Amino acid sequence: xxxxxxxxxxxxxxxxxxxxxxxxxxxxxxxxxxxxxxxxxxxxxxxxxxxxxxxxxxxxxxxxxxxxxxxxxxxxxxxxxxxxxxxxxxxxxxxxxxxxxxxxxxxxxxxxxxxxxxxxxxxxxxxxxxxxxxxxxxxxxxxxxxxxxxxxxxxxxxxxxxxxxxxxxxxxxxxxxxxxxxxxxxxxxxxxxxxxxxxxxxxxxxxxxxxxxxxxxxxxxxxxxxxxxxxxxxxxxxxxxxxxxxxxxxxxxxxxxxxxxxxxxxxxxxxxxxxxxxxxxxxxxxxxxxxxxxxxxxxxxxxxxxxxxxxxxxxxxxxxxxxxxxxxxxxxxxxxxxxxxxxxxxxxxxxxxxxxxxxxxxxxxxxxxxxxxxxxxxxxxxxx
Numbered sequence: 001x002x003x004x005x006x007x008x009x010x011x012x013x014x015x016x017x018x019x020x021x022x023x024x025x026x027x028x029x030x031x032x033x034x035x036x037x038x039x040x041x042x043x044x045x046x047x048x049x050x051x052x053x054x055x056x057x058x059x060x061x062x063x064x065x066x067x068x069x070x071x072x073x074x075x076x077x078x079x080x081x082x083x084x085x086x087x088x089x090x091x092x093x094x095x096x097x098x099x100x101x102x103x104x105x106x107x108x109x110x111x112x113x114x115x116x117x118x119x120x121x122x123x124x125x126x127x128x129x130x131x132x133x134x135x136x137x138x139x140x141x142x143x144x145x146x147x148x149x150x151x152x153x154x155x156x157x158x159x160x161x162x163x164x165x166x167x168x169x170x171x172x173x174x175x176x177x178x179x180x181x182x183x184x185x186x187x188x189x190x191x192x193x194x195x196x197x198x199x200x201x202x203x204x205x206x207x208x209x210x211x212x213x214x215x216x217x218x219x220x221x222x223x224x225x226x227x228x229x230x231x232x233x234x235x236x237x238x239x240x241x242x243x244x245x246x247x248x249x250x251x252x253x254x255x256x257x258x259x260x261x262x263x264x265x266x267x268x269x270x271x272x273x274x275x276x277x278x279x280x281x282x283x284x285x286x287x288x289x290x291x292x293x294x295x296x297x298x299x300x301x302x303x304x305x306x307x308x309x310x311x312x313x314x315x316x317x318x319x320x321x322x323x324x325x326x327x328x329x330x331x332x333x334x335x336x337x338x339x340x341x342x343x344x345x346x347x348x349x350x351x352x353x354x355x356x357x358x359x360x361x362x363x364x365x366x367x368x369x370x371x372x373x374x375x376x377x378x379x380x381x382x383x384x
C-alpha cells in the first residue's frame with residue numbers, strides 16, 4: 001500500500017471512531033454484561049448509549065453518566081420490574097432507535113441489541129454474550145409449563161418461535177461478531193452461520209485479589225436468580241451434604257428458591273463489590289451449577305484465590321482448570337455436585353495457581369484486544 005493509501009485508511013478509521021454509538025439491551029443491574037459495557041464505555045468516552053430501558057442508579061457511574069437514549073419500553077407500566085414481560089415488543093423498540101448520525105455501532109448483546117438498524121455507511125461490531133437464549137434451547141427454563149403454567153406456555157411458544165426467526169433474520173446487520181467465549185462463538189456459528197473472534201470479558205483482577213484469609217467451611221453462589229443459572233441444583237446439593245451455602249443476588253426465581261432452602265442456606269440479597277470480595281476470600285469454594293456463556297463471577301472468585309465447582313459445560317471449561325483451580329462436574333445432578341462438594345472439603349487448593357489462572361482475563365488485556373480488533377476491522381472496511 002502507498003503512503004497516501006495508508007494515510008487515507010487511518011483517516012477513515014479515525015473518522016468512524018469519532019461518531020460512536022453503543023447499544024445495550026437494558027440497564028437494570030451491574031452484572032457481567034454491564035461490566036463488559038463499562039469497559040467499552042471507558043474505551044469510547046464520547047459515545048452515545050442506547051438501551052431499551054434504564055433503572056436509575058442500578059449501574060456504575062461510568063455508565064450512569066453517559067448520554068443515554070431509552071426506548072418506549074422505559075415508559076410502559078412497571079417496566080423497571082416487569083420488563084421481561086414486554087419481551088415481544090423488544091424487536092420493535094430496538095429498531096426504532098435513530099443511529100443515522102453514527103459511523104461505528106458497538107452493540108453488547110444477549111437479546112436484541114445486535115439487531116439495531118444502522119445506515120449503510122456505518123460499521124457494526126457486536127460483542128455477543130450469547131444469541132437469544134430465551135427463544136431457543138432455554139425456552140423451557142423460562143416459559144415451560146412448569147414455570148408459567150400450560151396456558152401461558154402455549155401462548156408464548158409461537159411468539160418466541162417468531163422471535164427466534166427474527167433474531168436469525170437480523171443477524172446480517174452485524175459486520176463483525178466478537179464472542180465472549182468459544183462456547184458462544186460456536187452458538188453464533190450454529191444459529192447465525194457467522195464466524196466470531198473470541199475476546200474474553202474484562203475481569204477486575206486488581207480489585208479481586210487474595211488476602212490470605214483462612215477459608216470458612218461454607219460455599220458461595222454469586223448470581224442473578226434466574227432459572228437457567230440452576231441455583232436450585234446448588235441448594236439441593238448443599239442440603240444433601242449438610243453444607244452451609246450463602247447466595248448473593250436477586251431475581252425472579254427468588255421465591256421459588258427460598259421454598260427449596262433449609263436453615264443451612266442463607267440468601268444475602270445484592271451486596272457491594274467489597275462484600276462480595278470478602279465472601280470469595282472467606283469461602284471454601286464458589287458454586288457455578290448452570291451452563292454459563294462465560295461466568296465472570298467465577299473468574300472474580302478465582303482472582304481472590306477461591307476455587308470454583310462448576311458444571312463441565314459452556315464457558316467454565318475455558319475458565320476453570322479441573323483439579324487445579326476448581327472441580328468440573330460432569331453431570332448436572334444433585335448427587336454429582338454433592339460429591340464435588342465433599343471432594344472440595346477434603347482437599348486444599350493452591351491460591352497462587354488459582355490467582356494466576358484468573359489473571360489471563362484481566363481488564364487491561366480486554367481493552368488492548370478489543371480496541372485493536374475494532375481498529376483493524378475499521379481499517380479493512382475502509383480499504384474495501
